[in-house]
Amino acid sequence: MDLRTRLNTSIKQAMRDKDSARLSTLRLINAAIKDRDIAARGEGNDDGVGDDEVLGILGKMVKQRKDTAKTYEEGGRLDLAERELSEIGVIEEFLPRKLSDDEVAAAVDAAVAETGASSIRDMGRVMGALKGKYTGQMDFGAVGGMVKDRLSNI
Structure with a gap:
């Protein structure tokens, strides 16, 4: 199953489960991918982006959230840092396992x-x-x- 199909399935499941935090993160992922699709179409690639580029987008999202969580922790906003870390967990579900x-x-x-x-x-x-x-x-x-x-x- 490709990443987009897994993402859409997870979005539907989060809606059924009424898991608003997870659904919000999944929608952010979907929006980032669609945004990159639109940019790719502007460059002449009518199919949008492939799984390799989607993995790059997801990796970038994880890195951004780690940096943001660190900033929140340094500022004493542990509630916001915790939210960023939970988003990282959801995003990492779609990334392949890390190599040893x-x-x-x-x-x-x-x-x-x-x-x-x-x-x-x-x-x-x-x-x-x-x-x-x-x-x-x-x-x-x-x-x-x-x-x-x-x-x-x-």
Whole structure:
């Protein structure tokens, strides 16, 4: 089942369950995807965005909410931080499972070998390969350091 179908099914279920907090978050996800669909149609892509781009949107939404929750916690607004964290939980239901540290290391090694990277100048190609295969499955901010270390040791 593709992401959009799962999302629509979850929206309908949240309506039946009268779960307003979950429904609100699901509608935010749907609105973000539709917004990106409209932008894609303006660029000439009549089909809208694919699952890879939807995963990117969801990852971005999670990151935004983590940053916002941290800001709320620092400001002493724990009620608002808790709401952001609950939204993260709903969004993460649609993301693939996160890779373990060992799996991330193996993926980095495979991407370095696949791209034929030989120096730090090839970091962009390696990161591009990783983002193409593992969107939503790893934290690319943390992975960037691993790739840099791996390439500087070649």
